[in-house]
């Protein structure tokens with residue numbers, strides 16, 4: 329699946345590399361002893377309990393999505409009822425607000441599967457950081473995925489106004505201000521926007537991973553904080569190294 333990456337991204341590890349085997353592993357009845365039985369209501373799938381299992385499930389779901397084989401899991405009446413008494417999402421996705429990149433769709437997941445936090449350009453503020461921390465520390469989610477995407481308008485606006493000096497409307501300017509330090513000035517034009525999308529994902533991933541409470545969980549092997557990018561043209565999610 330690396331063949332679907334554009335050449336300048338050839339060095340990245342594809343999330344989906346694990347996904348092919350992940351789909352098979354899920355089919356053989358992965359046991360998740362760390363997850364309470366209540367998290368697996370009748371008709372629901374086993375819950376990924378480790379960072380690797382969570383990554384494999386997201387990869388498998390993205391494979392279904394981009395090959396038009398979605399299962400639309402965890403929408404049944406039984407699942408809806410079971411979720412009324414609690415939630416045990418297995419991954420937290422911090423994504424952009426872009427209407428073309430809804431996490432539940434591009435990873436083919438359902439109710440109770442993903443905790444999603446979204447802001448323009450995945451920009452962090454106290455509310456976003458608090459939401460991520462809530463998912464990890466209070467709900468025990470083993471994977472935080474920072475999901476940027478091709479043709480991100482927030483990143484494009486930040487790059488363009490950095491060049492032009494133009495001011496954006498009040499709260500939109502905040503987004504640009506947060507993205508600006510991540511601008512890749514080694515490139516120009518559309519290539520600068522594209523490279524900055526990646527640099528922005530990496531910077532946000534690093535910032536989250538450096539939070540002391542989260543870093544301790546990463547060190548203990550209980551949490552992974554991963555950067556990834558969604559390609560609008562191929563619908564592939566691939567991991568950024």
Ligand SMILES: [Zn+2]
Nearest residue numbers: 424426480481
């Ligand atoms: Zn965007």
